[in-house]
Amino acid sequence: MEKHVCNMEAACRPNFEGVPEMLVSRFPAALALTLSASGLFAAPVNLDQPSSLDRPSYFAPEKSPAQLWRQNTQPVSLTEDAPAPADKIYAESLEPGMMPSAAYGESYGSGCASDGGCYDECFQDCFCPTWFAYAGALAMTRDNSNEVWLSNDSGDYAARTMGSNAAGMGWKAGYELRFGRHFGCSNWAWEVDYWAVRGTASHTVTNQGLIGQLDTPLDANFQGLTYNGSNVDDYYNNAQAHRLQRSYDFYNVELNFFQDPNFYNANCCGGNVTFGALAGLRYFKVREGFAFSTDPTDYSFNGADDELHYDIDVDNNLIGAQLGMIMNYNFDRLNLYAKTKFGIYGNAINQQSRMYGNLGNAYIDNALSPNNGRQYDVSANKGRVSFLGELDLGAGYQLTKRFSINGGYRVVAASGIALATEQIPQNFEDLGIVASTPSNGDLLLHGGYLGGQFIW
Known part of the structure; x- marks a missing residue:
């Protein structure tokens, strides 16, 4: 019986006192015999195989003693015929x-x-999508800018007949196209995203049913302007009809690099929550058209010589970089996501203001004005810094292995925008004010989208 003698100063060591001397003397031989017998169960060693130090090798799983009798003695195959991991x-x-x-x-x-x-x-035959493409429809509207009153009843000044928001944007249809490619074993991707929304609106009022005449509150601003030998006020006051036409164009182009949302991973309520980062370049164009027309003789705008038009066209071209975050909540085939973007942009603004008819442009007719005799046709350019942010909330459902449908709601907000109604001056004779192109307006564009995405 083996005994151990232990104390605090020395390590445990065996003590064979009392054990027969014959067993002690024969213990090395018994151990050698046992090791030799175990070699009967082992696979023979192929001395012709290269050393394990020369190249990596695959190890078979550990087998129980009962399986050792049936162990395959062939070397492990390193060819493509090997069983799949x-x-x-x-x-x-x-x-x-x-x-x-x-x-x-x-x-x-x-x-x-x-x-x-x-x-x-590792395995070239697995399915892992690389390219993706999306096409969908948009339906968006915008908030109304500060209203400018254009028409009134001369017999009731409290009854404002028509304002600049009478031809508001409303809900307009658009479209979106997107394509891109994953890289870095699908942990990153780049994409090009293009979407556009365009629309027009029109509103006309007449002098029918008014207590007085159809006039304009801008008559004080128009003083000093002459068209075809008569003051502009004579065309807009006591008119038969006023018409407002507005156009709204929004174009968006982005080149983004984003992380497959694995910046942060967590599990919640049976689903998987992930976060990822986004960075890219963006071009966002806002174009507004504004046309306030008058007809002093009838209710039909048919291009007659006495019809007069006040036009404003403004282009905002925002170019800059943006950063963002992407959040996914994935539950089986359903995926809920939120995406935010924010950027600082250089805004190149173009503006044109014009008063005209079939007989030419209106002109300044005031001997006391430094702009006397100049036509009211002003074009101006301006640059400034603008800010733009976007919030995108949506859901996707995987219909097939390669095709899914996506729908959601998008909000785009921008500041430092030149709006058409802000270009109306208090004094039309001061062409310097007109050319200054005020650009401290804000824009809120929002709406829903629905589309399909294909991956391959």
């Missing part, structure tokens, strides 16, 4: 749509890792 078999067995989305509204099929990574670098 277990992780690949598991990944390929998953149903389509079970993987978390790669980005807002973009879902992977089977063959990609649960963290958004791709097995493709």
Whole structure:
């Protein structure tokens, strides 16, 4: 019986006192015999195989003693005929749509890792989408800018007949196209996004039903302007009809690089929550058209010589960089996402103001004005810094392995914008004020979208 003698000053060591001397003397021989016998169960060693130090090798799983009798003695095959690793078999067995989305509204099929990574670098036959394309429809509107009153009843000054918001934008249809490609084993992607919304609106009022005449509150501003030998006030006051036409154009182009949302991962309520970062370049164009027309003789605007038009056209061209974040909540085939963007932009503004008719432009007719005799046709350019932010909330559903539908709501807010109604001066004779192009307006554009995305 083996005994141990232990104390605080020395390590435990065996003490064979009382053990027969024959067993002690024969213990090395018994140990050698046992080790030799165990060699009967081991696979023979192939001395012709290169050393394990020369190249990596694969190890077979540990087997129980009962399996050792049936162990394959052939060397491990390093060819493509080797059985597929277990992780690949598991990944390929998953149903389509079970993987978390790669980005807002973009879902992977089977063959990609649960963290958004791709097995493709190790197994070339797995499915891992690289390219993606999206097409959809938009329906958007904007907030109304500060209203400028254009028409009134001369018999009732409290009854403001028509203002600049009478031809507001309302809901206008648009479209969106997007395509891009994943890289870095699908952990990153780039995309080009283009969407546009355009629309026009018109509103006409007549002198029918008024207590007095159809006049304009801008008659004091128009003083000093002459068209075809008569003061402009004579065309806009005591008129038969006033018409307001407005146009609204919004164009957006982006080049973004974004992270497959794995910056932060967490599980909640049976789903997977991920966050990712975004950075890119953006061009955003806002164009407004404004036309206030008068007809002093009838109710039909048919291009007669006595019809007069006051036009304003303003272009805002925002170019700059943006940063953002993407959040996904993925639950089986359903993906909820939120995307935010914010940027600082240089805004190149173009503006033209003009008063004209079939017989030419109105002109300044005031001997006391330094602009006496000049036509009222002013074009101006201006640059300033503007800010733009975007919030995008939506959901995607994976219908097939490669196709999903996406829908959501988008809000775009911009400051430092030149708006058409801000270009109306208090004194039309001061062409310097007109050319200064005020640009401290704000814009809020919002609406919904619906579309489909294909990945390959």
